Amino acid sequence: MLRFIAKRLLETIPVLLIVATLTFFMMKLAPGGPFDTDKATTPEIKAQLEAQYGLNQPVHEQYFNYLGQLVRGDLGPSFKYAGWSVGELLWSAFPVSLELGCYALAIALTVGTLAGIVASLRKNTVTDYVPMMFATLGICLPTFVTGPLLIMVFGIMLGWFNPSGWDFASDRVLPAITLGLYYTAYVARLSRAGMLEVFNQDYIRTARAKGVSKWRIIWRHSLRGGLLSVVTFIGPAIAGLVTGSLVVETIFHIPGLGRFFVMAGFNRDYTMVMGTVLFYATLIILMNLLVDIVQVWLNPKLRFE
Amino acid sequence: MPLLEVNDLQTSFHTRNGIVRAVNGVSFSLERGETLGIVGESGSGKSVTCHSLMGLVPQPPGRIESGTAMFDGKTDLLACSARELNVIRGRRVAMIFQDPMTSLNPFMRILDQLIEPLLTHKLARRDEAVKRAIEMLELVGVPDAAHRIRSYPHEFSGGMRQRVMIAMALVTKPDLLIADEPTTALDVTVQAQILELIKRSQQQLGMAVIFISHDLGVVSGFCDRVQVMYAGRIVESARTEHLFRSPRHPYNRALQKSIPALQPKGAALYTISGMPPDMSRPVQGCAFAPRCEFAVEACRVREVPLKEVEPGHRSACLRVQEKQLQWEGAHV
Numbered sequence: 106m107l108r109f110i111a112k113r114l115l116e117t118i119p120v121l122l123i124v125a126t127l128t129f130f131m132m133k134l135a136p137g138g139p140f141d142t143d144k145a146t147t148p149e150i151k152a153q154l155e156a157q158y159g160l161n162q163p164v165h166e167q168y169f170n171y172l173g174q175l176v177r178g179d180l181g182p183s184f185k186y187a188g189w190s191v192g193e194l195l196w197s198a199f200p201v202s203l204e205l206g207c208y209a210l211a212i213a214l215t216v217g218t219l220a221g222i223v224a225s226l227r228k229n230t231v232t233d234y235v236p237m238m239f240a241t242l243g244i245c246l247p248t249f250v251t252g253p254l255l256i257m258v259f260g261i262m263l264g265w266f267n268p269s270g271w272d273f274a275s276d277r278v279l280p281a282i283t284l285g286l287y288y289t290a291y292v293a294r295l296s297r298a299g300m301l302e303v304f305n306q307d308y309i310r311t312a313r314a315k316g317v318s319k320w321r322i323i324w325r326h327s328l329r330g331g332l333l334s335v336v337t338f339i340g341p342a343i344a345g346l347v348t349g350s351l352v353v354e355t356i357f358h359i360p361g362l363g364r365f366f367v368m369a370g371f372n373r374d375y376t377m378v379m380g381t382v383l384f385y386a387t388l389i390i391l392m393n394l395l396v397d398i399v400q401v402w403l404n405p406k407l408r409f410e
Numbered sequence: 411m412p413l414l415e416v417n418d419l420q421t422s423f424h425t426r427n428g429i430v431r432a433v434n435g436v437s438f439s440l441e442r443g444e445t446l447g448i449v450g451e452s453g454s455g456k457s458v459t460c461h462s463l464m465g466l467v468p469q470p471p472g473r474i475e476s477g478t479a480m481f482d483g484k485t486d487l488l489a490c491s492a493r494e495l496n497v498i499r500g501r502r503v504a505m506i507f508q509d510p511m512t513s514l515n516p517f518m519r520i521l522d523q524l525i526e527p528l529l530t531h532k533l534a535r536r537d538e539a540v541k542r543a544i545e546m547l548e549l550v551g552v553p554d555a556a557h558r559i560r561s562y563p564h565e566f567s568g569g570m571r572q573r574v575m576i577a578m579a580l581v582t583k584p585d586l587l588i589a590d591e592p593t594t595a596l597d598v599t600v601q602a603q604i605l606e607l608i609k610r611s612q613q614q615l616g617m618a619v620i621f622i623s624h625d626l627g628v629v630s631g632f633c634d635r636v637q638v639m640y641a642g643r644i645v646e647s648a649r650t651e652h653l654f655r656s657p658r659h660p661y662n663r664a665l666q667k668s669i670p671a672l673q674p675k676g677a678a679l680y681t682i683s684g685m686p687p688d689m690s691r692p693v694q695g696c697a698f699a700p701r702c703e704f705a706v707e708a709c710r711v712r713e714v715p716l717k718e719v720e721p722g723h724r725s726a727c728l729r730v731q732e733k734q735l736q737w738e739g740a741h742v
Contacts, residue, residue, distance in 0.1 A: 142490050172497055179627060180638040280562040306512065307507060307509060307512040307513045308512065308513055308514055308516070310466055310507070310513075311507065311513045311514065311515070311575075311578075312515065312526075313464075313465070313466055313499070314466060314499055314504070314505040315499065315527045315530060315578070316495075316496040316497070316498070316499035316500030316501055316506075316527065316530055316531060317496075317500070317526060318496060318530070319492070323531075325516070325518075326515055326517075330516075330517055342617075351434055360411035375488070377610060403517070404516075404517065405516070405517065405519075405564070406560040406564050
């Protein structure tokens with residue numbers, strides 16, 4: 106197992122190198138640069154700025170310089186936020202997005218799996234239809250609809266929560282629900298389908314023939330197989346959840362990571378783009394590794410492969 | 411008092427395409443220690459009969475429409491509560507299934523699955539249960555049982571898995587074992603071993619066995635008594651030697667004529683023409699009449715109940731009951 110993890114971690118290095126290279130050259134190919142603004146800048150000032158950030162060197166030299174920095178763990182200075190390094194910016198905003206993402210994830214896993222399991226047990230009854238209808242709604246409705254709707258009902262009409270902000274514990278509730286709704290809905294559908302599939306398996310019939318109680322059949326015989334697909338889905342989803350959502354963070358005025366992802370591109374903030382892309386790629390790779398580990402733990406058949 | 415007495419069992423499936431009457435008024439009884447074979451082609455209702463007794467018919471779409479099944483003269487398996495049924499299932503009545511590759515839980519160790527009946531029915535504490543499980547696994551011929559019991563099902567071959575299934579069924583020393591085509595999915599050589607194993611275990615434990623099969627050869631060597639099912643009904647029931655030597659129903663006779671090994675070399679194989687009836691439509695008269703070479707008008711008019719035609723030999727053929735048909739000797 107340790108060898109497997111070490112091997113997988115080593116494999117991430119070439120993947121990240123490819124991601125870095127592609128992003129770097131695509132960024133250079135895009136028209137415009139970090140110091141093009143609406144206001145006219147004198148060519149001298151622009152040239153001086155470019156010299157300061159090393160943009161006047163040949164592209165291949167810039168590339169190898171950047172890789173050199175990366176190896177030392179330095180993501181470089183931000184071209185847009187003077188005086189800040191990309192690392193500092195990411196680390197200042199990441200905890201906020203991470204916290205929000207974790208709440209959303211917790212909602213998705215608890216509410217989603219519970220709703221899915223209950224629906225699967227009461228297949229084709231009201232207890233199945235109602236949660237699954239909400240699940241379909243949750244998958245269909247985008248956050249820019251659910252967010253303002255929740256603010257209107259619970260923030261303004263009922264006054265239970267602040268409409269926006271990130272100052273009190275209660276400020277976490279509405280954004281977490283908004284962000285988690287889609288994932289909750291998806292997990293609910295996946296776990297319902299997974300459980301139903303397991304209930305039809307021959308080995309569940311065997312367990313019933315042994316006189317095993319209904320609850321033990323669910324808990325001991327069905328859950329592992331039934332929730333495998335949830336694990337597969339939730340791994341990459343975690344990477345998306347904890348790196349923040351521009352929409353949710355904008356709606357609720359949350360100082361998270363989401364805005365950096367989008368704004369860096371608009372600003373041609375080269376190092377920031379590289380930083381966010383590499384950060385996201387690393388998370389995705391780690392989460393996929395985590396999924397594989399959990400799957401091996403859940404499914405004994407995989408332990409030999 | 412018989413160990414099991416089934417009376418007028420009717421099970422149907424309510425599907426989108428109508429009601430499929432899978433079992434249509436089946437009655438039989440079983441003595442302690444007896445081996446009863448149930449034969450019939452696919453869809454004749456032999457598996458559904460046993461699944462109904464074990465409460466394993468998925469409901470919906472399945473439904474037990476009527477009938478009683480008195481177990482040990484006390485409990486009606488078809489009417490008792492889930493809790494009562496769970497006291498009997500796996501403890502006094504055990505079941506093994508057709509496909510050993512899918513009948514064991516792939517996510518649980520053999521050990522945990524083997525001791526589960528003992529723990530569920532509170533017959534032993536865990537350490538005692540593990541000991542008995544290992545003994546049972548050795549008994550069914552799994553080599554190196556103490557070590558292999560910690561494996562997962564996918565580490566076993568099909569034959570070995572069926573041995574595990576048998577060990578799991580027998581670990582509680584049940585009064586009745588229902589074997590639903592236990593050898594159908596196995597190689598011929600392994601088949602013989604598994605049959606031998608069931609037979610030996612039966613003698614050691616003195617339990618009754620209901621043996622479901624579509625293989626007449628297997629049944630003939632194994633069972634005390636055989637009943638033939640067709641279209642959800644029992645059409646003939648007799649002691650094994652009588653059933654094979656002097657068939658008293660055209661369907662049974664036709665089945666035996668279609669065993670390929672008994673044809674002269676080069677001769678065309680005997681087949682029963684036509685198809686089994688569509689069970690979602692009501693059947694008028696004898697269900698086999700449309701395929702029967704001896705059918706007369708009266709066969710198609712009214713239902714023919716199963717009646718004793720000779721001591722211990724029951725048949726649901728009108729013409730046999732009226733002494734118009736008689737065959738002697740096998741494969742006439």
